[in-house]
Amino acid sequence: MSALRIGNGHGGATNGEVAAAPGFERYTFAERIVHWFVAFTFIALMLSGFALGYPRAYFLSGLFGGGQTMRFLHPWFGVGFTLGILWMLVSWSREMRMNAGDRQWVRSMKTYAGSGHSGLDVGKYNAGQKGYYWFSVIFGIVLFASGLPLWYPWLLGSGINQIARFVHHGAFLLMIGGFIIHVYMSTVMFPGTLSAMTTGRVSRAWAAWHHPAWFRVQDRRKAGATR
Amino acid sequence: MSTELGLSIRRKSATPAGATGIRRDTTEVAKVVDIDLCIGCKACEVACKEWNDLPAEETFNFGSYQSHQDLTAATWDLMRFKEVELDDGDIAWLIRKDSCLHCEEPGCLAACPAPGAIVQYTNGIVDFNQEKCIGCQYCVTGCPFDIPRFDQKTKKVYKCTLCVDRVSAGLEPACVKACPTGAIKFGGKHEMIDYSLGKVEKLKGRGFENAMLYDPSGVGGLHMMYVVPRGDRLEDYGLPADPQVPGTFFSALGVLRKLGTISVWGGLLASAIFYLRTGRRRTPSEDEAVAEAERLGRDSAGDGVAKEVPVGATGDGGPNGEGEGMPGVAHPQPQEEER
Numbered sequence: 001m002s003a004l005r006i007g008n009g010h011g012g013a014t015n016g017e018v019a020a021a022p023g024f025e026r027y028t029f030a031e032r033i034v035h036w037f038v039a040f041t042f043i044a045l046m047l048s049g050f051a052l053g054y055p056r057a058y059f060l061s062g063l064f065g066g067g068q069t070m071r072f073l074h075p076w077f078g079v080g081f082t083l084g085i086l087w088m089l090v091s092w093s094r095e096m097r098m099n100a101g102d103r104q105w106v107r108s109m110k111t112y113a114g115s116g117h118s119g120l121d122v123g124k125y126n127a128g129q130k131g132y133y134w135f136s137v138i139f140g141i142v143l144f145a146s147g148l149p150l151w152y153p154w155l156l157g158s159g160i161n162q163i164a165r166f167v168h169h170g171a172f173l174l175m176i177g178g179f180i181i182h183v184y185m186s187t188v189m190f191p192g193t194l195s196a197m198t199t200g201r202v203s204r205a206w207a208a209w210h211h212p213a214w215f216r217v218q219d220r221r222k223a224g225a226t227r
Numbered sequence: 228m229s230t231e232l233g234l235s236i237r238r239k240s241a242t243p244a245g246a247t248g249i250r251r252d253t254t255e256v257a258k259v260v261d262i263d264l265c266i267g268c269k270a271c272e273v274a275c276k277e278w279n280d281l282p283a284e285e286t287f288n289f290g291s292y293q294s295h296q297d298l299t300a301a302t303w304d305l306m307r308f309k310e311v312e313l314d315d316g317d318i319a320w321l322i323r324k325d326s327c328l329h330c331e332e333p334g335c336l337a338a339c340p341a342p343g344a345i346v347q348y349t350n351g352i353v354d355f356n357q358e359k360c361i362g363c364q365y366c367v368t369g370c371p372f373d374i375p376r377f378d379q380k381t382k383k384v385y386k387c388t389l390c391v392d393r394v395s396a397g398l399e400p401a402c403v404k405a406c407p408t409g410a411i412k413f414g415g416k417h418e419m420i421d422y423s424l425g426k427v428e429k430l431k432g433r434g435f436e437n438a439m440l441y442d443p444s445g446v447g448g449l450h451m452m453y454v455v456p457r458g459d460r461l462e463d464y465g466l467p468a469d470p471q472v473p474g475t476f477f478s479a480l481g482v483l484r485k486l487g488t489i490s491v492w493g494g495l496l497a498s499a500i501f502y503l504r505t506g507r508r509r510t511p512s513e514d515e516a517v518a519e520a521e522r523l524g525r526d527s528a529g530d531g532v533a534k535e536v537p538v539g540a541t542g543d544g545g546p547n548g549e550g551e552g553m554p555g556v557a558h559p560q561p562q563e564e565e566r
Contacts, residue, residue, distance in 0.1 A: 052340050052363070054484060055241040067341050067361035068382060116508030121523040150363075154377075158368035162476045165365075169480065173487045180494045184501075190508050205513035212520030213527075219517075 023203045024218040026124075026196045031091065035197055038084035041077045042179065048074045049172050075151040078144060085140035092133060095124060102127035116189065117209070124214040135178055142171045234395050238347040240339035255351045256394060257416040258403065259423050260324050261454040262464075263430060264410035267306055267322040269294060274405030275304035275326075278390060298325060300378035303387040304402055311463045319457060323464045324402070324411065327374045327387035329353045331447030334472040338369025351416065351450040352391045357383040371446060371470035389451065419452065426454045445471040 027035070048070045050057035064070035105112070105120055105127035112118040118126065125133075146168040149156045156164075186193045192206040207215040235250045272294060276283065281301045286294055292308040304326040311319050333353045336345040344359040345366060355366075355375070362382035366375045375384045390400035398404075403413040412422060423440040430438035439458030442448050455461065461468045510516060 054488070055243050055340070055342055058241065058340075058342050061361075067359070071361040071363050072382075114505075116505070121527045150365075153364040153368045158473075161365075161368040162473055166476070166480060166483065169483050169487070173483070173490060176487075176491055177494055180491075180498060184498045188498075188502055188507065189505075190510075192510055203510070203513070205510045205516040208513070208516035208520035209510045212523045215517075215520045216524050 021201065023201045024207050024215075024222070025200055026202045026207075027200045029200065032197055032200055034084055034087045034091065038081060038088065041081035041084060042175075044077045045074065045081055046172075046176060046179070048077070053169055053172070075147065078147050078151075082140060082144040085137055085144075088133070089137050093137075096130045096133045098127065098130055102130060121213045122211050124211055126211070132178055132182055136175070139171045139175050139178075143168060143175065146171065234348040234350065234352075234391070236346050237349045237351075238333070238336055239343050240336045240345040241342040250349070253348075253350045255349075255416040255450070256389075256413065257351065257419040257450045257452060258329075258389065258400060258411060258413045259419045259452045259454060261410045261412065261423075261426055262323060263426070263454060263456050264408045265322050265324065266408055266410075267292060267308065268407060269306050270405040270407055271324055271402035271411060272302075272304050272306060274401040275387070276302070278393070278401035279303065279388070298374065298376055298386075300376040300381075300383075300385040302376075303327070303385065307465055309463055309465070311460065319460070321457070321460065321464050323453070323466070325465065326402075327353065327389070327451065328372055328446075329387075329389055329450035330371075330472070331449065332472050334369035334371055334446065335366035335375055336369075337472060337477045338365040340365060348391065350394070352389045352394065353450075354388050354391050355384060355386060357381070357385070360384055369472070371467060371472065387451075416448075416450065423452060423454050430454070430456050441466060443467075443470050445469050447472075 044064075047060045048064055051060040051064075051067075051070060052074065058067070061067045061070045064073055101120065101123070105118055105122065108118050108120060109128070112128070120126075146164045149161050149164040150168060153161055186197070190210070192203055196202045196206075204215070204219070207218060235253060236247050238246060275281070281303065284295065284299060284301060286296075289296060293306065295302050295305055298305050304324065307321075307323045307325050309321045311321060313319050329352055331351065333345065333347060335355075336347060336353065339345045340363060341359050341361045344356050344361065345353065346356060347353045360383045362377070362384065364375075364377050364384060366384055367373075367377060375386045377384050390398070390402075393400055399413040400411075403411045412419060414422075420440070420442070423442075427438045427440055435456040435458075437458035437460075438454070438456050441453040441455050441458075441461070453464075453466070455464065455466070457463075511519075
């Protein structure tokens with residue numbers, strides 16, 4: 001995958017140069033592709049979802065070429081989003097498994113929210129990131145499952161349709177809540193985080209401060225490589 | 228019909244502002260089908276096709292007097308025929324003119340997410356505006372009478388307009404005009420109810436003790452009613468005995484929508500306030516961060532489980548560089564962090 005690495009701000013480092021580049025690789029090219037694919041489809045779904053669910057937001061249908069085109073596109077964005085979510089499930093579920101240290105992180109979440117630092121020996125992902133991952137996977141699947149009867153309303157009859165519409169709307173709102181927090185934390189709250197997902201790399205300081213256990217492994221590996 | 232024909236609007240789909248009508252209330256109109264007088268000639272079907280310029284569809288004999296098997300996007304009016312065996316062994320031939328019943332509380336309109344795609348005029352007629360229809364077919368699931376039909380080619384939904392274009396010009400609907408026996412009547416709603424109740428009494432006198440006016444309250448009443456001689460056989464006529472607009476569902480959805488509006492704006496506002504209160508959480512200098520990581524590594528050496536360390540020990544103000552944050556202030560836990 002490293003051969004496909006692009007846009008890391010170092011003129012397309014090759015394998016041999018990676019060790020010399022500052023910081024560490026956090027997300028591979030493939031991981032960044034799936035992230036931004038899911039992000040793009042999510043935003044498209046969110047905007048068209050607002051237009052479909054909230055009459056006052058109906059003007060957003062203009063972004064999609066009008067109501068009828070939007071009605072056509074929304075389910076297909078949903079298919080794309082779901083495929084992206086499944087891709088994330090396959091590629092990240094091992095790294096996102098919760099462990100004993102994560103329980104401790106959850107307990108110190110108040111400290112984390114207050115100071116922006118948990119002071120714990122966090123690995124590649126903290127429990128909040130893992131939680132958001134599982135939350136997105138689960139509600140992504142819920143949204144797809146509840147969206148199907150809305151795509152083909154005659155498929156399962158009006159009773160199921162009404163339940164589906166309610167579930168779809170509820171899951172949509174939860175996802176938006178998660179999305180707002182996710183975007184806030186990764187752009188406004190913690191500088192240096194967004195570039196992890198754009199260039200794939202993070203600085204040594206960022207890694208050591210936010211993910212110390214992961215930092216030490218990367219640091220030893222890199223030290224070994226340059227030696 | 229795509230125009231609003233100078234009629235006042237009482238309800239409009241997906242339009243929070245609601246009705247735009249300011250004129251004094253027009254008379255509520257209604258059509259009533261006196262099933263007792265109907266001979267099943269299908270003149271109404273033909274008149275409907277003619278007036279509305281609806282294309283003919285190829286039909287085939289499926290062992291019934293019925294012309295089409297079902298309503299379609301281009302067949303808005305259909306005579307349904309059904310033979311049933313009565314309790315006394317007799318056979319009854321049930322004939323019903325099936326088309327939109329123009330509910331007073333239309334389930335289709337409540338379900339529709341496209342602003343103005345479904346309107347109800349103050350005279351009670353419920354009309355689809357295909358120009359604004361997005362083809363989602365929620366109306367199909369919202370209708371308790373299974374009336375709206377989706378067209379695969381135009382991706383829009385169609386149904387009887389109650390000839391709103393004729394009615395707005397002071398004419399009766401085409402089916403009414405064509406009916407040779409006067410089985411379809413048209414006029415003010417109260418007038419039609421008066422006629423129907425009188426007719427029901429006559430039918431009862433003739434031995435149809437279950438005769439009834441079909442004007443169910445579950446949908447707020449109809450602007451296309453039936454005088455049904457065999458009121459105990461509603462299901463055989465294809466009429467639901469107690470049709471309902473899923474009111475609890477729509478009000479629950481409305482609550483969810485309000486909740487959504489409040490929480491999305493509230494979430495954005497909370498984020499902004501949280502930012503003003505706490506600012507950006509800058510990473511400390513590389514040396515400091517690395518030292519902290521190495522120390523955590525020594526503390527948790529071997530057991531693989533992180534140990535809690537006092538956060539203050541590494542300098543609470545550190546990550547808040549440039550004074551954007553408020554070091555030393557005990558930050559209340561913001562609500563948005565709970566998830």
